[in-house]
Amino acid sequence: MDPASPHLFEPASQRPTRVRVDLDALSHNLRALRAHAGVPVMAVVKANAYGHGLVPVALHLQAQGVEHLGVAFLEEGVALRRAGVRVPILVMGGIFGPQAAQLIAEDLEITVSSLDKLRQVEAAAESLGRKATIHLKIDTGMERIGVHSYHAGPFIEAAVASKWCTVKGVYSHLACADDPVSPMTRQQLEKFLDACAHFTRLGAPMPIRHLANSGGVLHFPDTCLDMVRPGIALYGVLPDPASRATVELRPVMSLVSQVVYFKVVPAGNPVSYGATWAPGVDTRVVTVPMGYGDGFPRSLSSRGEVLVRGQRHRIVGRICMDQFMVDIGPLGTAYNEDAVALIGRQGDQAITCEDVALAAGTIPYEILVGLNTRIPREYIGG
Ligand SMILES: *Cc1c(COP(=O)(O)O)cnc(C)c1O
Numbered sequence: 001m002d003p004a005s006p007h008l009f010e011p012a013s014q015r016p017t018r019v020r021v022d023l024d025a026l027s028h029n030l031r032a033l034r035a036h037a038g039v040p041v042m043a044v045v046k047a048n049a050y051g052h053g054l055v056p057v058a059l060h061l062q063a064q065g066v067e068h069l070g071v072a073f074l075e076e077g078v079a080l081r082r083a084g085v086r087v088p089i090l091v092m093g094g095i096f097g098p099q100a101a102q103l104i105a106e107d108l109e110i111t112v113s114s115l116d117k118l119r120q121v122e123a124a125a126e127s128l129g130r131k132a133t134i135h136l137k138i139d140t141g142m143e144r145i146g147v148h149s150y151h152a153g154p155f156i157e158a159a160v161a162s163k164w165c166t167v168k169g170v171y172s173h174l175a176c177a178d179d180p181v182s183p184m185t186r187q188q189l190e191k192f193l194d195a196c197a198h199f200t201r202l203g204a205p206m207p208i209r210h211l212a213n214s215g216g217v218l219h220f221p222d223t224c225l226d227m228v229r230p231g232i233a234l235y236g237v238l239p240d241p242a243s244r245a246t247v248e249l250r251p252v253m254s255l256v257s258q259v260v261y262f263k264v265v266p267a268g269n270p271v272s273y274g275a276t277w278a279p280g281v282d283t284r285v286v287t288v289p290m291g292y293g294d295g296f297p298r299s300l301s302s303r304g305e306v307l308v309r310g311q312r313h314r315i316v317g318r319i320c321m322d323q324f325m326v327d328i329g330p331l332g333t334a335y336n337e338d339a340v341a342l343i344g345r346q347g348d349q350a351i352t353c354e355d356v357a358l359a360a361g362t363i364p365y366e367i368l369v370g371l372n373t374r375i376p377r378e379y380i381g382g
Contacts, residue, residue: 006376016258016337017290019375020344021052023060023382025250029234030064036247037217037224040067042090042210044231046076051368052235052253053377055083060382062087070229074099077108090135090169094145100124104132109168113137113145115155118162125164134159135169135207140191141184142175152195160204169208170196174223177215178240185220215239218246237353237364251352253368254344255296255375258337259308260323261287271325272317277302284332285316285325288340293321295370296342297360300324304359306340309333310347343367 006014034041043066044050049057058069058080069085071077072093080089090109095117101124103110112118112134125132136159139146147155149172159167172192176182192211199206209225214233216223232239236251265271265285270278279285286308292298301318306326316327328334339346343353357364 006374011376014376015289016256017288017294017375018256018378019051019053019371020254020256020378020380021056022250022252022254022380025236025252025381026052026057026060026234027064027382029236029247029249029252030061030066032247032249033217033228033230033233037212037221037228039224040227041234042068042070042227042229043234044070044092044213044229045080046070046072046092046231047369048373050231050235050365051371053379054079055085056377056379058085059083060379063382068227070231074103074106074108077103078106081106081108088133095121100132101128104128104130109133109135111135111137111145112159112165114147115158118155118159118165122162122164132165133168134165135171135210136167138170138172138192138195140172140188140195142173144173146172149191149195153198156195156198156204157202160199160202167204167207169210169227170199171210171229174211174213174216174220177213177218177220177223178238179215179242180219180244181242185216185223189220189223213239215243218243232365232368235368237368239365240363241354241358251343253353255342255371256344257288257290257340257342259286259334259340260289260336262334262336263287270317272301272320274318277317279316279327281330283330284328284334286328286334286338286340287323287325288342289323290342290375291320291322291324294375295372296324297356297362297367297370299360299362300356304342304356305351306342307344307346307349307351308338308340310349312349312351 043061069089077089097120100121121132137146140149176184210227212223212228214230236249298319304315305312313326353364357367
């Protein structure tokens with residue numbers, strides 16, 4: 001482990017910056033999404049569970065009875081198995097040939113996205129003497145991985161005939177479901193259902209059909225089919241500013257720190273690197289021990305806001321690697337160790353991940369997954 005890892009220090013001697021994860025909010029969102037979709041949930045926990053902590057989140061979801069988990073890579077699936085996660089796990093990313101044997105040995109379900117990959121997985125399964133559990137990936141409009149829906153017939157036929165593969169699922173991925181009015185989703189659903197019809201034509205049992213990401217669950221009930229794969233909504237965040245909150249979701253993450261320094265900056269004196277901002281009048285400025293070295297976006301320089309003592313205040317000057325400054329105004333009051341919320345609630349004020357993404361000029365996903373492991377995760381509830 002990294003000798004500077006925050007995990008080697010007692011909480012009291014750590015820098016007070018935390019990602020706080022509300023496990024009760026996570027349970028609530030799982031139940032709410034499942035009830036809304038009316039089908040089992042494959043909870044997507046890739047990318048360190050969208051920054052919330054891969055293993056603790058997966059163990060909590062398992063305890064809450066989640067039906068399935070989805071990860072991007074072999075490595076993430078293996079980490080979950082090592083941590084004692086027993087529920088079915090689908091590795092959704094494209095696999096590399098040499099990974100097939102390990103995926104099977106670790107009891108991970110494999111995304112098969114071409115005839116070639118099917119042959120690789122079969123060969124690995126045969127050499128291990130153990131059947132692989134696979135989900136066939138159909139491309140209906142992402143042009144990412146998967147067999148084009150209009151070429152799915154021979155692919156599905158080969159998979160169904162395979163002695164060494166059990167076809168547990170068939171799936172595709174929606175490109176525009178975060179936009180409730182995009183016509184793309186309906187077209188993708190039609191292409192997907194056309195591809196699934198090959199199972200019927202072949203007289204093969206229909207595997208689990210799954211298509212809906214968070215946007216699909218929120219906006220397009222028809223796409224929920226036999227199972228849904230929400231990621232970001234599970235964490236209580238909407239995929240896009242255009243998204244509709246058709247399910248009552250609770251934010252799971254707050255990002256908190258404390259004031260580490262207080263000063264008066266005289267009018268005209270610039271703050272931080274590049275001297276890009278200076279106050280017009282004498283003002284009070286506090287320093288917060290967090291920066292882009294933690295994955296807090298530098299693009300929030302002089303744009304983002306934080307909560308101190310229940311009030312919104314602007315980040316001023318450039319965000320540094322490990323610290324940034326906040327203007328609390330000429331009459332503002334703050335003391336060292338006052339709580340600072342970068343994402344979260346203080347009194348009746350809240351700053352959401354969506355607010356931060358908008359100010360940073362990016363999407364909420366990138367904010368969540370960008371918060372790196374230098375910040376300790378703290379779990380509450382559950
Ligand atoms: C990431 C991912 C999801 C989850 O997407 P959200 O928009 O976070 O709900 C679902 N399916 C696949 C294949 C993914 O890669």
